[in-house]
Amino acid sequence: MELTENESVAAAAYAEKLFCQPCVFVKGVVDVTGLPGDGVAEVAFAGRSNVGKSSLLNALIGRTSLARTSNTPGRTRELNYFLLGEALHIVDMPGYGYARAPKTLVRGWNQLLQDYLRGRVELKRVFLLIDSRHGIKENDRPTMTLMDKAAVSYQLVLTKIDKLKPSEVGPAIAAATEGIKKHGAAYPEVIATSAEKKTGIEELRRAVGRAIG
Numbered sequence: 001m002e003l004t005e006n007e008s009v010a011a012a013a014y015a016e017k018l019f020c021q022p023c024v025f026v027k028g029v030v031d032v033t034g035l036p037g038d039g040v041a042e043v044a045f046a047g048r049s050n051v052g053k054s055s056l057l058n059a060l061i062g063r064t065s066l067a068r069t070s071n072t073p074g075r076t077r078e079l080n081y082f083l084l085g086e087a088l089h090i091v092d093m094p095g096y097g098y099a100r101a102p103k104t105l106v107r108g109w110n111q112l113l114q115d116y117l118r119g120r121v122e123l124k125r126v127f128l129l130i131d132s133r134h135g136i137k138e139n140d141r142p143t144m145t146l147m148d149k150a151a152v153s154y155q156l157v158l159t160k161i162d163k164l165k166p167s168e169v170g171p172a173i174a175a176a177t178e179g180i181k182k183h184g185a186a187y188p189e190v191i192a193t194s195a196e197k198k199t200g201i202e203e204l205r206r207a208v209g210r211a212i213g
């Protein structure tokens, strides 16, 4: 979706104001009964285990380690709520598709993800993170389909583009864009990011601003 010049200047200014506010950890939620009931709008970061959700959240809010990250998949085990300013929750979600996690844990996480994604009116947009080296995988599809069915607006974000050659970034974006064509609830633009090099962070901030604005 093309923005006019005025609209994009306004979006940039709004995002800048939004993200200069302090951000604090609120709580970890293990089942839907624990979800905040204060009506604050939220955006969430979802994706396969180890794709870089917590790292990108830190880059987004300009902090190094507010959300805990790890080399070991399965680091984030709860829906972790962060409050930016007074009017936005940012939710760091547990990853899916971690083959070596204990089955009982996996069942619990999947249930939580499903319950959360199906029925959360506060949820304005999900940023679905995809490792830019691997593209959309089969185990991303159930989450995408679930969000299509529940009409949850979501946007694909490629992560770790510092691991690609510059010439590989365009084709990775094109492949991801192609991969969401049949998904009704997916936002048509794909954002390419690196939490490590802080690439695409402004674009992501503007997308968050647009999602709640």
Ligand code: GTP
Pocket (backbone or CB within 6 Å): 047, 048, 049, 050, 051, 052, 053, 054, 055, 056, 068, 069, 070, 071, 072, 073, 074, 075, 076, 077, 093, 094, 095, 096, 159, 160, 161, 162, 163, 193, 194, 195, 196, 197
């Ligand atoms: P779970 O909570 O386990 O689902 O993982 P996650 O998706 O939150 O991933 P996390 O942010 O913990 O990062 C996983 C690994 O990827 C860590 O070793 C990070 O340092 C690394 N990583 C994250 N973002 C980037 C990036 O932009 N570039 C590079 N090169 N590595 C990254």
Ligand code: MG
Pocket (backbone or CB within 6 Å): 053, 054, 055, 068, 069, 075, 076, 092, 093, 095
């Ligand atoms: Mg994490």
